[in-house]
Amino acid sequence: MGYLTDSLRALGTTLRNMRRPATTIPFPQQIREREERFRTSFALLHDENGEELCVACLACERICPSEVIKMKVAPKRESPFSGKRRGYLEDFTLDLTACIYCELCVQVCPTDAIVMTRVPEVPGFDREDLVLTMDKLYANEHAKPLTWATASKLNEMQEPPKVAKVEPAKTEPAKTEPAKSAPAKTEPAAAEPAKPAAVAEAVAQEAP
Amino acid sequence: MAYDRKHTDKSQDLRKITAGLTLLGGSWASTAWAQTAQDTPAQAWLAALGFSLVSLVIAGTLLVAARFLRVRARQDSPLKTRPYECGEEPLGETRIQFHPRYYVVALFFVLFDVEAAFLFPWAVVVKRMGGAGLVMVGSFLGILLLGWLYALRKEALRWQ
């Protein structure tokens, strides 16, 4: 009977698999190695002088599809570091309970201020613990490893290669003629990919 | 690669544990109970009865223990005792008169189990009965097989 031979074959398969090591990762004791781009929780960053990068341009609040970012803008004042007049955050809340981790807020940030972290564990016993306040977000900057993606890196990656430059993700630099990416030329002039700072100003001007 | 991780080989531990348990328990038990008496049938039946009694007591004890140890909800909702039907209100009666198509199996069973009851006494003394017994039982089985073939011809086992 076919049942018997097929069953024996299936038994052989399971026997073979018994020799393979378990793929389980006992989670709290051992943490899986995450990819460089792995994205979960959030952090707000400072620049090298220790000044907040966020200029309160509201770009992330507007792009967020699930509207989890709430921002309070402080009046513009002069920066103690650079002396320029710029916006400051008064308060910033990111509600992780509704966040879908789409990374759009990171992508639109003109100053690379908001990034995601690589540690998914956001343990807490309260719903309050999942609401990231500004303090928590600034604390995350050093408390958690950050992902690879920042706004400028994402934009650089998505930009059509106008000049032959080494893209971070290519196995080979795009030495071939850039004319191949013909679609880049058909693109209307509305949002020409500019330098992050320029975009920051453009967006900031649009903000009320 | 991430999908082929190695961190622990537990099959080793597993093998050691099972082997150890069997050896330890086995040698202790076989030295402790090395005596027995040849039983009379009456003794054996009484022993079986005693054994069953113990199993009944153990089974009962577990339930009684559960009765004392169990947790009770503070409020009983009528929803809690509702029979499970995938989260929906049960529709219609459960115990209705319906057609499970298993009665054929029951008939078959009666046929063959009665036969088994007849065969067991013969099976013990098959050698003593010799060829005559073989012919008798053979004819009995033959009639049985005829009935079986008839049932098959009637497609009694195709209830779909």
Next chain:
Amino acid sequence: MDLIQHGFLRGIAYGLLIITVVMTATAWGMWLERKIAAQMQNRMGPMFVGFHGLLQPVADMLKLLQKEDILPAGADDWLFNLAPILTALFAIATAAVVPWSAQIVASDLDVGLLWVLALGGIMVVPVWMAGWASNNKFALIGGMRAVAQSVSYGVPLVLTSMVAVVFTGTMSLSGIVQFQMAHGWLIYWPPGPGIIAFLLFYMALLAESNRIPFDIPEAESELVAGISTEYTGMKFGMFYVAEYVHTMVGSAIAALIFLGGWDGPFHWLPGLHWMVAKTVILFVSVYWVRWTLLRFRSDQLMRLCWLYLVPMSLALLVFAAVWVTYFAA
């Protein structure tokens, strides 16, 4: 007096010991099964309670003991409560006649095999009771399937064990083993029918203990949990335990009547070791099969039984009778 002392009291004493050992072994049999299944599926299985989850059965038991006991609305409370007790009783009482070695046997009945088969057969009654009493459609269908399947596979089970009776000329389990010690294990002597009978017996055993590929009474992907859908806490636990005890005792019986019981090639090892080793191997193999195969549909199962297994076991029986009458020395 002697009857009481050597019969009843000994039965109780042995009962306490053997049941404790068997139930403990069953509990760790569950652990073993989970570990084997985990290894097979490249998982780790229970890891947290005790060393490599060794105390998991204890934790499970404690959990089940504390669970809330719910009687579904419209259930037949007498039958509902009686069913798990009877299931456990029948499953455990089967072990009464199992000789674990030449000495260790609670009751060496001269119709030991009949006792086992009878108790195994009557197991279907509490299962049906549970299915009927629950007032649940899934349980009802599961109960019906359980009856049909148990009843069907009881026949090849009886017939194949009868093959052993025909060869050995006794229905006492220790008698069967003694015959095998003298003439060779039934699985290889006489060559041919023994191994087929063993395979048929093994399949029927899988079906009787509701193991895949014959687990349609439970069939959790179709019938949620079959007969035990409405059972909570320890009552569910009783079904669970009974199932495992049933499998373990069934493996022991298979080891006794086909694999020579406590007989082994090296006599410096105590008989108990051989017996336990064979039982454990069969027990593990049942779970190996269980975690490998898919399940049949109920009607396919019945057809498989009545079209192939029953005639095959009948033919074996006839062959055995002819062999014993004319060829055996």
Next chain:
Amino acid sequence: MATAANSPTESRYRLDQVDADADLMVLNFGPQHPSTHGVFRIKLILDGEIVIRAIPYAGYLHRGVEKLLEKLTYAQGVPIVDKNDYVSPMSNEQALVMAFEKLLKVEVPRRARYLRLIFSELQRIASHLLWLGTFALDMGGALGGGSTVFMYCFRDREGILDLFEAVTGGRFHYNTHTIGGNRHDIPLGWDKRVLAYLDMLEPRIAECESMTTNNSIFVARTQGIGLIDKDLAQGLGLSGPLLRASGVDHDLRRDAPYHAYDEVPVRVMVEQAGDCQARALVRVREMRESIRLVREALAGLPEGGINSGKIIKMPQQFKAQSGQVYAAIETPRGELGTFVIAGGGDKGTAPYRLKIRAPSLHALSALPWILPGHTISDVVVVLGSLDPIMGEVDR
């Protein structure tokens, strides 16, 4: 049989044998049932164990995604749809993004199209692996061989999630497609990882096959079960593996090539029988075909940009005042289409109306036709073979 049943109550099986005296049992199968693949309810009317009528009820997982998409702008809408077909999230993104690109007349660079092809084929493998596991689970039970196959499939599917994690940073919620291309380029050495993974996967599929499609118990359970003939399949608008298993040679990847399927041609797997076994075979063969496609596409992966330049910077940056488009892709489950009428939102920055054509919904509509005459055991097999994803059905 040539003629399809005329109504759901009329069956092609031997329903004439239904005992007129017996009472009928009404059984709710779902929504909280272990094998309804989510929250799905079928009201079964049973004669003993045989189904004589099946009435499916969907909608337990309704989340209002289509309405939500009409409220969000084009740029914001893309990440929302990931959860529709939660077994192949990228397919949802692709279907939506393709419709938006058509509407907004945005070109996609060639490299992005290749990447989309690779992603969608990997996604197909992942989805079919999950399907194989759950299908075996339906047949083998959570405490049996089914769960073993399930674990193997999940173990191997994990590799694809790891690969996607390396590219996009997400394991489920990728949001890697954007209007006009992709958001993430592949990292260094990713193609080698993919090839290594595919080399590992191929023998493992064979292993799973030995426990399922090549196993006679599986064949006994699936052969002749849940027959959908050609007429019925076309009449109900089935698509994908279901349609191909019924003998209709139709595959959008070949018949209306999108992404880079015109450059990397697809061999379409067709089976004639139309039963559960045929569906299973089609899916398993498609897995092999997908492996081949990924290999070919990786070999021919062009250099260049991955986005046509309109990097999303603000929600309202895409505008379309008029027009309506329909774009469809071949997801693992069939034709996933998005129909968009432009002009919603203030200044036309959001769709006025958006409708998602989900293949699973059509698949489930076959149930009343094919279930009658089968036993309860077959119900789970038939349902599993349709491979419905409730998130997509209810949206």
